[in-house]
Amino acid sequence: xxxxxxxxxxxxxxxxxxxxxxxxxxxxxxxxxxxxxxxxxxxxxxxxxxxxxxxxxxxxxxxxxxxxxxxxxxxxxxxxxxxxxxxxxxxxxxxxxxxxxxxxxxxxxxxxxxxxxxxxxxxxxxxxxxxxxxxxxxxxxxxxxxxxxxxxxxxxxxxxxxxxxxxxxxxxxxxxxxxxxxxxxxxxxxxxxxxxxxxxxxxxxxxxxxxxxxxxxxxxxxxxxxxxxxxxxxxxxxxxxxxxxxxxxxxxxxxxxxxxxxxxxxxxxxxxxxxxxxxxxxxxxxxxxxxxxxxxxxxxxxxxxxxx
Numbered sequence: 001x002x003x004x005x006x007x008x009x010x011x012x013x014x015x016x017x018x019x020x021x022x023x024x025x026x027x028x029x030x031x032x033x034x035x036x037x038x039x040x041x042x043x044x045x046x047x048x049x050x051x052x053x054x055x056x057x058x059x060x061x062x063x064x065x066x067x068x069x070x071x072x073x074x075x076x077x078x079x080x081x082x083x084x085x086x087x088x089x090x091x092x093x094x095x096x097x098x099x100x101x102x103x104x105x106x107x108x109x110x111x112x113x114x115x116x117x118x119x120x121x122x123x124x125x126x127x128x129x130x131x132x133x134x135x136x137x138x139x140x141x142x143x144x145x146x147x148x149x150x151x152x153x154x155x156x157x158x159x160x161x162x163x164x165x166x167x168x169x170x171x172x173x174x175x176x177x178x179x180x181x182x183x184x185x186x187x188x189x190x191x192x193x194x195x196x197x198x199x200x201x202x203x204x205x206x207x208x209x210x211x212x213x214x215x216x217x218x219x220x221x222x223x224x225x226x227x228x229x230x231x232x233x234x235x236x237x238x239x240x241x242x243x244x245x246x247x248x249x250x251x252x253x254x255x256x257x258x259x260x261x262x263x264x265x266x267x268x269x270x271x272x273x274x275x276x277x278x279x280x281x282x283x284x285x286x287x288x289x290x291x292x293x294x295x296x297x298x299x300x301x302x303x304x305x306x307x308x
Contacts, residue, residue: 006033006173010110012101013041015076018116022142023080025272026114028150030087032177037081037088038108041073042100066092098130110137117141117266129263132247132275138170139275141266151178151242151272157185157231158202159261168209170276171244175215180241182210182217185234187227228264240271247275 011026013019023039030037043065069092077090093100105113113135117128132139154175156168175182184206188199203219210217224230235243247262266273 006111007035008108008110008112009035009037010101010105010108010113011037011039012097012113012115013039013073013076014116015041016116018118018142018144020080020116021144022114022116025140025142027081029112029114035111038104038110039073039077039088039090040101040104041069041090041092042097043069043092043094062094066094098127098134101131102134102136106136110135112137113139115139115141116144118144128266129247132262132266133277135277140272141269141275142272143270151175152180153239153241154180154182155185155231155235155238155240155243156182157187157227157243157245158199158206159187159227167244167246167276168206170274172213172215174242174244174274176213180216182215183234183238183240184217184219185231186219186221187230188221188223189225190223191225228261228268231265232268232270235269235271242272242274243269244274245276247277 006029009026009030011019011023013023023037026037029035070090073090073092077088081088091104093104101113101115104110113131115128115131128139128141132141151174154171156171171182174180184203186199186203207219209215220234222230222234231243231245234240243265245262245265247266262275266275
């Protein structure tokens with residue numbers, strides 16, 4: 001299994017408060033994991049043309065714009081990060097925002113993308129979701145005015161689909177260094193009896209992993225036909241600092257969830273959301289993650305609650 005260390009963090013920058021806030025997050029996480037940060041700014045091709053004060057159209061070369069934008073980003077980075085111990089680099093690109101971010105993440109070998117999100121500035125919701133779908137690494141979206149840089153209460157929604165155990169391997173990389181408490185939110189729909197066996201298997205596997213790893217966790221089960229809304233409501237009620245979700249939606253998901261699950265959570269959450277796509281999970285998952293049935297531990301049993 002590939003190691004899941006966080007050594008390279010990519011942060012899209014748009015020079016507004018939202019992206020600055022995301023950079024604050026990145027700096028805090030960088031220090032915790034001793035990771036390098038790469039800042040990226042993407043500018044549109046319309047910037048190649050400007051209008052002078054005399055009303056004349058002036059064609060500016062891509063090379064000159066790129067050079068100017070890179071200097072601007074370097075000044076921004078120096079101002080924000082020069083007095084810190086963080087290692088960082090900068091890069092500017094022209095073109096589609098989400099596509100450029102994904103390309104740089106591949107080239108940089110990013111372990112995590114951290115980006116501010118808001119409907120009108122920063123990285124837009126639609127652009128963020130495009131990044132999440134195609135990214136080679138997890139994506140942490142940080143909402144406006146969110147200044148928390150530690151995760152002490154983590155929400156882990158579990159749906160009746162395959163892959164819950166694989167996703168947990170990413171979750172524990174966040175909760176253990178932060179000594180955080182994990183709440184597993186089991187989302188069930190009693191009108192869909194086909195889910196019962198699959199869901200039970202996932203919960204059993206997760207419980208075994210929690211006992212093996214001595215993870216501070218408990219489980220809450222909710223009967224719902226609106227999974228995204230339930231996750232958002234529970235995150236506020238439980239005082240959650242971080243939500244971890246899988247971004248991909250398959251045919252069975254579409255039967256169970258009436259609205260796009262990940263898209264709603266990423267755009268509406270009041271706390272940071274760590275999103276994983278199925279390609280990331282498949283790349284890292286290995287059968288060695290499965291706990292041995294004979295493994296003994298003195299960890300306390302999980303507590304269960306049913307909420308309807």
